[in-house]
Amino acid sequence: MNVVFLGMAFLLALAAGYWTFGRGSPRPAGTRAMGALLGAFALAFASYSPLVQDAVETLVPHVARLLSNSASLAAATAVVAVALQLNLDPLEARRRIRVNLALLVAAISGMTVLFVFEGLTHRSPQVYALYLFVYVSCLGLAVVNFLRQAIRQSNSTRRSSVRAGLRMAAAGCAFALLYVAYKLTRLVDLGLGLGLIDNNSQCSSLAGTCAFSVMAPALAVLLICLGLTWPAVAYPISQARRRRWEVQSFEALGPLWQDLTAALPHVVLSSVDAEHASADSDFMLQRRVIEIADGILALGPYRSREVQEAVQGTVDAGTVQGAAVVEATVVEGALIGLKSGRFSDSVAPPSSEAASRRDLRADTEWLLLVARAYVSRVGRDVDGGQPQSSGT
Incomplete structure (x- = not known):
């Protein structure tokens, strides 16, 4: 798991650096948002790694959860920002991105406060349930917002690579919603005191609840990242194939x-x-x-x-x-x-x-x-x- 998550984090960090610094000038619309998206995805993948989780928890107990949840919210917000810049005019896109960034800052700040308070109250289930409510609400809102825009855009675009990429991203949203459903189940479990899910269990494999808590968000990040970057990869390939056909036809x-x-x-x-x-x-x-x-x-x-x-x-x-x-x-x-x-x-x-x-x-x-x-x-x-x- 360390190799998979850290390897993906490294590749995504390289891609983020390319989009941020290697695109030349003038840069296409959405370049910064795409760089932020890839960087947030890289942080999310790194936070899922048991090696990183063990390292940060030697400094602050249980902080890996806050780190991975914050990275997931940042990635979801970055995804929405990219979609807004693609679908709306620049002024409206900037306005709505600022609103989403404000929600992100508020959610992470609230989660941090609740995380600290949870530690002071000896891991109170009620405080953790409130923490989960803030996290799930912000994440679910971002996922649904992007899913709606991705489906609408995929039905209207003429470029097959953009359509395929958006549908791939929509599939990633399905895994993200599965993860949100798992978190809602935990929230209900804590609220009613059913004890169905062990909150102290550690993920050493992808079986059981780890399939929902780790594998589902990892697949969501991967599919959304591939879906949004696929048109940028497919375009030069299609252009090279087109030029080859043109030269061969010219000669024939x-x-x-x-x-x-x-x-x-x-x-x-x-x-x-x-x-x-x-x-x-x-x-x-x-x-x-x-x-x-x-x-x-x-x-x-x-x-x-x-x-x-x-x-x-x-x-x-x-x-x-x-x-x-x-x-x-x-x-x-x-x-x-x-x-x-x-x-x-x-x-x-x-x-x-x-x-x-x-x-x-x-x-x-x-x-x-x-x-x-x-x-x-x-x-x-x-x-x-x-x-x-x-x-x-």
């Missing part, structure tokens, strides 16, 4: 682009150094897709309906792959007609698949199928797709 469209721009040099847009394609992958891919689409459009008078109908009889033209083969064959024939100066007697209509595409990615995916079919017909190899000078 090369042979078709080269033949079209060699025959129709006027479709080439302003000159851009192709060596920077990987750095400006989005712009370069969009430029290439537009030039290919313009080239195919310019071939309109040379597109043969006879060729189109002949190929449609040999492939399943009802599928996207079959339609791409048909389009590639028509483009190949149109290029031959352009070079010989022979117009088509019966012009083939544009592909319905091309007309149905409404964004860059959809256009690219369609042209990739056409380019692959075109390469297989003309027997060319993809050479990296580096653009040559117009007219070559």
Whole structure:
């Protein structure tokens, strides 16, 4: 347990340092709140460790409980602060964060006073019950507040990583509420004097009541932390995957682009150094897709309906792959007609698949199928797709 809790505390402390000092300038909204959240989580995990609990209790008996409870309240308040900064305008968010911070200070101060008074009254169950009431009330309010905002935001966000992260955090709130329910049970037990739960038991494993008193809050902290940081981790991964797809698509469209721009040099847009394609992958891919689409459009008078109908009889033209083969064959024939100066007697209509595409990615995916079919017909190899000078 020491390894798990202290290891997580160390990792969370490193993450808190990165969010606080390593984000550069200007810092995104919520950077400080996120750093405070991770720092509070690190303190919470450290406070759950038996090693830390034994160390602090050699100085002040039973103070580990106050330390872990205070850390849990600070973490819950930090979670709410992050959610408020994400969901509200800055002025309203700051106002509500100040209210939550005031409640946090009041709750920890009250718990500290009650903890000291409990020691002076020889561990009075009534004083401890009042201590639990303050702690559970503040923690439950923060958890419910964040859970409500997380569910609302996850249902409205368009980013899948944010939606998944918020739902993961909501699952963490479920464990936090389980912990709150356990504390309420202890509160009722103390108030009625039932003696159902041993208040003096120490957690050496995760069995029994320790599953509620230690494991539930630890899982809550872990899931909420992962949920709130997941979008920040997923975004650069998704961006790297997107850039890789853009560069690969740029290269795969090369042979078709080269033949079209060699025959129709006027479709080439302003000159851009192709060596920077990987750095400006989005712009370069969009430029290439537009030039290919313009080239195919310019071939309109040379597109043969006879060729189109002949190929449609040999492939399943009802599928996207079959339609791409048909389009590639028509483009190949149109290029031959352009070079010989022979117009088509019966012009083939544009592909319905091309007309149905409404964004860059959809256009690219369609042209990739056409380019692959075109390469297989003309027997060319993809050479990296580096653009040559117009007219070559």
